[in-house]
Amino acid sequence: MRAPNVPPILRSSRIAAIPAFIAILWLASGPCFAQTARPLGRISVDREHRMLRAAGGSPFVPFGMTYYRPDTGWAPQLWKKFDPDATRRDLELIKRLGGNTIRVFVSFGSFYRTPGELDPEGIAKFDRLLELAEQAGLYVHPTGPDAWEGLPQWARGDRFADEQHLKALEDFWRLFAGRYKDRPVIVAYDLLNEPHVPWTTPAIAAQWQKRTGRTAVPDPKAEPADPQLLDYQHLREEVAEQWTRRQSAAIHAADPRALVTVGLIQWSVPATRMSVAQYAAFRPDRIAPYLDFMEVHFYPLAAGAYHYESADAEEQNLAYAESVVREAAKPGLPVVLAEFGWGGAAWKTVAKMPPQVADEDQAKWCAALVHATRPLACGWLNWGLHDTPDATDVSQGTGLLARDGREKPWASTFTKLAGEVRQRPAMAGDIGSRPELPWDACVTSSKAMEQFRLDYRHAFRAGRATTRPSGG
Numbered sequence: 001m002r003a004p005n006v007p008p009i010l011r012s013s014r015i016a017a018i019p020a021f022i023a024i025l026w027l028a029s030g031p032c033f034a035q036t037a038r039p040l041g042r043i044s045v046d047r048e049h050r051m052l053r054a055a056g057g058s059p060f061v062p063f064g065m066t067y068y069r070p071d072t073g074w075a076p077q078l079w080k081k082f083d084p085d086a087t088r089r090d091l092e093l094i095k096r097l098g099g100n101t102i103r104v105f106v107s108f109g110s111f112y113r114t115p116g117e118l119d120p121e122g123i124a125k126f127d128r129l130l131e132l133a134e135q136a137g138l139y140v141h142p143t144g145p146d147a148w149e150g151l152p153q154w155a156r157g158d159r160f161a162d163e164q165h166l167k168a169l170e171d172f173w174r175l176f177a178g179r180y181k182d183r184p185v186i187v188a189y190d191l192l193n194e195p196h197v198p199w200t201t202p203a204i205a206a207q208w209q210k211r212t213g214r215t216a217v218p219d220p221k222a223e224p225a226d227p228q229l230l231d232y233q234h235l236r237e238e239v240a241e242q243w244t245r246r247q248s249a250a251i252h253a254a255d256p257r258a259l260v261t262v263g264l265i266q267w268s269v270p271a272t273r274m275s276v277a278q279y280a281a282f283r284p285d286r287i288a289p290y291l292d293f294m295e296v297h298f299y300p301l302a303a304g305a306y307h308y309e310s311a312d313a314e315e316q317n318l319a320y321a322e323s324v325v326r327e328a329a330k331p332g333l334p335v336v337l338a339e340f341g342w343g344g345a346a347w348k349t350v351a352k353m354p355p356q357v358a359d360e361d362q363a364k365w366c367a368a369l370v371h372a373t374r375p376l377a378c379g380w381l382n383w384g385l386h387d388t389p390d391a392t393d394v395s396q397g398t399g400l401l402a403r404d405g406r407e408k409p410w411a412s413t414f415t416k417l418a419g420e421v422r423q424r425p426a427m428a429g430d431i432g433s434r435p436e437l438p439w440d441a442c443v444t445s446s447k448a449m450e451q452f453r454l455d456y457r458h459a460f461r462a463g464r465a466t467t468r469p470s471g472g
Contacts, residue, residue, distance in 0.1 A: 001066075001194070001297070001339060001383055001395065040134060042184035045259060045292050050334045051378045051425060052293065055184075059425040062187065062336055062379030063418045064094060064101035064138070065400070074390040075148040079110035082125045084132065090385060091136035097400060097411055098418025101187055102133065103141040103338065103381050106176075109149030115168040118175050130185050139187035141338075141381075143263060144247070145172060146193055160195070160243050161203035170250040181255035188259035190338070191247050194297060196265060197236045197281040208235060220277035224445040229276065233443040236281035241290075244282075248290040259292040263338045266298050269327040270442035272320055273450035279443050288331030293378075296328040297339035299394065300365065302453065306342065307353045308361040318372040319460035320453060325376045327437060336379035340369055343397030344408065346387045362397065363409040370417050375431050380421070382414065432463035 041055025054060040068076035069086060094102065106112075110122035126142075133140045145155075159165045173189070180186050198204070200217045208217050211231075218228045248260045267274060268282040284294060300306035300317035307313070329335045344362030347353070370380055387399040387408075400411040435455045441448040 001299075001393065040137070040139060040185045042257065043139065043187050043259065045334060047333065050329070050332070052334055059378075059422075060100075061421045061425050062101040062139070062141070062381065063421060064099035065103070065382040065385055066339060067091075067094070067102040067104050067385060068388075070386040070388045070403070071390065074388070074392060074395075076105075076388070077149055078105065079107060079122055079125050080149050082128075084128055087129065088132050088135070091132055091138055094385060095136045095138055097407075098415040099138065100418075101139045101141055101379070101381065103143060103190065104129065105143050105148055105193065106145050107149035108145045108147060108151050108155050111176075112145050112155075112168075112172050113152050115154060116171050116175075118172075118179070123179070130180075130183060134185050138185075140185055141187050141190060142176075143190040144169070144192045158198065158201035158203050160197050161201060161207065161239050163203070166243065166246055169247055173247055173250040174254045176254075177251040177258055178254035181258065186258075188261055188292065189251055190295065191244065191260065191262040193263050194265035195240070195243070195262060195280065195282055196267070197239050197243075199236075199277045204235070204239060207239070208232065211235060220275060223276045224441075224448075229444045230440055233276070233279065233281065236279075237283045237286050240280075240282045241286045244287040245290045261291050261293050261295045261336070261338075262287065264294070264296045264328065266296065266301075266324050268296065269324045269437070270439070270449045270452075271323045271327070271437060271456065272302055272453045273446050275446060276444060283439070284328045285331050288333055291333065293334040293336060294328045294331065295336045295338035296324055298324055298337060298369070299340070300342055300369075302457075306365070308357050308365065309354065314365065314368065315461060315464075316457055318368060319457040321369055322372055322376070322431065322460060323434070323437070323453070323456045325373050326431065326434065329376045334378045335376060336381065337369075337373055337377045338379070338381045339383050340380065341366060341383035341394070341398035343394045344410070345397065346389075346403065347394055347397030359402070359408045359410065363413040366410055367413050367417060370421070374421070378425065380417075382410075432459075432466070434459045434463075 043060050044053050046053050052060040052062065067090070068078045069083065069090070072078065072081040111119050113119055130140060157165070177189065199220055205217055209215055218226045218232045223229055244262060251258050251260050262282070264282050265280050267278050268280040268284065270279050288294060298321045302316040302320040306317050325335060325337060342362055342365050344359035345357060366382070382400070383398045384395055385399055386401045387397050387403050388395045389403055400408060400414055402408050435452065437452055438448060442452055
């Protein structure tokens with residue numbers, strides 16, 4: 001999930017020694033530093049069975065959440081306001097609730113303010129987080145540098161096609177992945193949260209001119225009449241492909257055993273009505289060759305924000321979710337639903353939900369989503385542990401814990417699901433007959449996207465009817 005109103009990330013390869021030493025001394029002042037850390041086995045990918053495996057060969061099902069602390073501002077200042085003791089308590093609670101993985105955002109402001117240099121204080125805090133995670137028995141899934149804690153001037157602008165930005169990102173990953181190549185507590189690297197190739201930038205326009213001789217890029221509002229629109233969407237997909245290839249190569253050069261993925265926004269699959277410019281251009285089958293497994297995010301927005309208004313609305317969103325995850329799974333890699341969730345009672349005022357909406361509705365929806373995607377996905381990460389009052393979006397109510405710290409119904413449901421998916425990991429399954437996504441038509445026509453959504457929903461409903469027990 002992107003924070004609102006925030007832009008969408010080595011003179012020396014060494015981290016400054018003295019500031020790092022001071023920071024490490026401060027972070028080590030808490031109890032149990034390193035002495036009780038338990039190394040975790042390295043996770044690997046089983047492509048044949050489309051799943052992840054633990055060091056001993058048993059299935060590993062990532063089940064957990066994106067982790068950030070409440071009351072640190074919005075967007076969350078996880079690192080600038082890092083609290084080792086509070087983090088320790090949170091990680092122990094996540095483990096008790098059944099989680100085994102936390103996803104954390106790495107920020108430019110705390111880790112990479114200067115190209116070519118990792119920030120020593122940020123790295124010391126990340127080291128401490130890894131120790132705390134090992135103590136709790138949790139894997140850590142870092143997401144590539146983003147703007148949550150501030151964006152240096154050099155990192156503003158086009159991060160997808162501008163050569164200076166691409167080189168800086170490659171340098172970051174060589175440094176970061178190289179530092180942690182012997183830390184299997186890192187389950188995988190997520191290149192970026194919800195990347196989206198902008199409609200145009202100077203670098204993209206230059207590529208378009210080189211490709212076609214035209215100085216003006218197509219108007220996205222002209223869809224589908226402009227005959228150049230499809231070619232331009234293919235160019236955007238090429239930009240996304242090369243961005244993925246270069247960063248993945250940088251990580252694997254530093255750590256050949258590292259797992260690499262990227263957390264796709266659901267607009268990476270044009271399976272519901274949106275503008276053609278909203279299509280993120282990270283087409284799964286084009287970026288999959290450079291990744292070890294796929295990740296996609298999903299929120300129930302099939303026909304506007306889901307308000308728990310009816311069984312029909314729930315079904316629309318489950319069908320939409322299945323269609324998105326299905327496209328992510330088509331390249332044949334394991335798929336993790338790496339962001340999902342929805343707000344309960346704490347969010348209903350802001351979202352203008354009916355007054356009867358309760359936290360039980362949140363738990364019911366999240367469980368339904370996990371069940372609906374089990375034939376296609378091999379892991380699930382909720383958005384947040386805590387409800388977050390400072391948030392300006394659904395994060396106000398997606399947590400397992402309410403603002404007062406009590407466990408919501410979603411917490412107990414989460415624990416039950418954690419046991420279910422680990423005891424019976426779902427293999428890649430047959431979901432029945434579904435329509436094929438006409439990519440070229442959908443990336444050039446919002447009407448085609450909407451027609452696909454309706455066709456898929458019809459097939460999804462028919463499939464549920466044939467599998468539903470009699471009398472159910």
